[in-house]
Amino acid sequence: MQSLAFSTATPPDAVLAKFEVCHTQDLEEARRWGERIFCENRLRNQDRQASVDTRIYYRRLGGIGVGRMSYGSDITIDPGVLDTFALIQMPIRGEEVIEFGSRQVCSTPTQASVINAHLPCRIHHRKDTEKLIMRVDRSLLERICQQHLGRTLQKPVEFLPAMPLDTAEGQRWMRMVGWIYDNLSNDEGSLPPLLAAQFEQALVTALLTCQPSNYSAELCADEGQSIAPSFVKRVERYIEEYAHEPISIVEMAEHVGVSSRSLFAGFRRFRNTSPMLYLKEVRLRRVHEELQQSSAGSTTVTAVAFRWGFSHLGHFTTDYKRRFGESPSDTLAR
Template identity: 75%
Template sequence: MESLYFSPAVPPDVVLSRFEVCRTRDLDEARHWGERIFCANRLRSLDAKGSVNTRIYYRRLGGIGIGRMSYGGDISIDPGQLETFSLIQMPIRGQERIDFGEQRVLSDPTVASILNAHVPFVINHSNSTEKLIIRLDNNVLERHCQQHLGRSLRKDIEFQAAMPLDTPQGRRWMRMVGWLYDSLSADEGELPPILASQFEHTLVSMLLACQPNNYSAELMADEGPSIAPSFVKRVERYIEEHAHEPISIVDMAEYAGVSSRSLFTGFRRFRNTSPMLYLKEVRLRNVHEELQRQSPGGSTVTAVAFRWGFSHLGHFTTDYKRRFGESPSETLAR
């Protein structure tokens, strides 16, 4: 069975044909290329003869990588868990079985699979299978999700593992995938950064919209500012104007003329955050903007962080990198 949903302008066998990185009948070499593109893994042939005919086509584009691959044999792939990226797999023929502990996904041309970072899994790849793959770096996925939400993430993004492709959302996703593969198959030159960024943005935005995840409800919800109580808006303005000063929840509640409990409830219901997390978000944004404005030797990361109320530099650096996709020192060095 071949995919009815992947319909590129170029024939499937020509997709990314200019970007072949591996063609081998040696299992160890196939494992080596899997480690170069993805991560360390235990690759094992399930065929008594141990035969493979591996072909991998792959192109890197900023924080994403797109590819087409087949192992040409019955293979078990056990990488443990992905640490720094998520992986989307879309068979265009054949099938795979992916085991996540007690959960199992049978992936074929009608059902794609998403391998989330930090979730252990094992793939059983059948001999006749050929698949499209999209590798998404964690920092890219998090950065775009944060931009849509307008705040930092408190948990890793986790997608539903099975992606049915015969639904309106699945067909929408595959139309975008077909366009992306067509564009990147035909253009073998170095893409301008602005175009690479546009591909990246389109891909991640479509994934967040089409595939259920632990932020879907918030991403799909109507924005709340127009219906939020006036005291929530007053406290937001207060935070914006006084973020450089020591501010407590008591200060905010007194300014708004409500109880601390009402303030927490208002922010949780209408902003899906807490007043103190909102304050941290404003301070992070101000640090980011100030570091961007600094001239070489004008200041230090430590001085700017302290000025905006961050006394624990380890926690600050972690939060900053998660929010902006780079360390504060990298921002200062630009």
């Protein structure tokens, strides 16, 4: 059964036909390709009498990856936690059951599934199932969410795992998916950076607006009701400019001419955080950016952390990993 919501010039079962990366009857080879594209995983064939016939079509574009894949048998996929990306799965036919702890989502041609970047899962792929997939880097997702909100995020973006495709939002999402699949299926050359960035922005914006998440209320709020007072924005700019220096609440309040109490109240109401937590988030982001731009031989994690005011390395490492999905030493080694 084909999803009624998916409509493109390219038939769904011909999507990315020019970009086949794997066709194998070997389960271990299929696992290695899954690891190459996604992450470490374990595959188990639940029907030992049936042969595996894995096909993967995949194309990477900046912070997103699009694909079409099938296994040809009843397969259980155990990827653990997708630390660095979110995964949207849209069956063309058949179904998958995705376990999130004690919860389950049945992914079908009329209901896609969203696997968040920080929650453990297990996927039960049924025989004769074929699916379209969208891989979205966690860093891209959070960067665009931050752009729309006009502030840094205090928690990872977390979507509801079930995505009905027979709703207005679901159909809007699938029109966007169809547009992107059409373009990437038929254009074999490398895309200009500006066009690639447009695809990234459009896809992630559609995901953030079409699929409910822990930031939906704020993203969809009436702008007139959610505009923060000017002093909140001025303090944010102050923090961005002087994050490398010791900053106190008193200094922030004096800079904008309000009381410390008003400053706390403004951040709590309009940013759902405190000024000092905002400062900490900005400093974590600066550490991340500096580690990305440095080499392991030119500096150390300790030196960069101390430079941005993190004196307790244990707490810093925990906060960094929670925020970016990897340890600071992994970022530096990349």
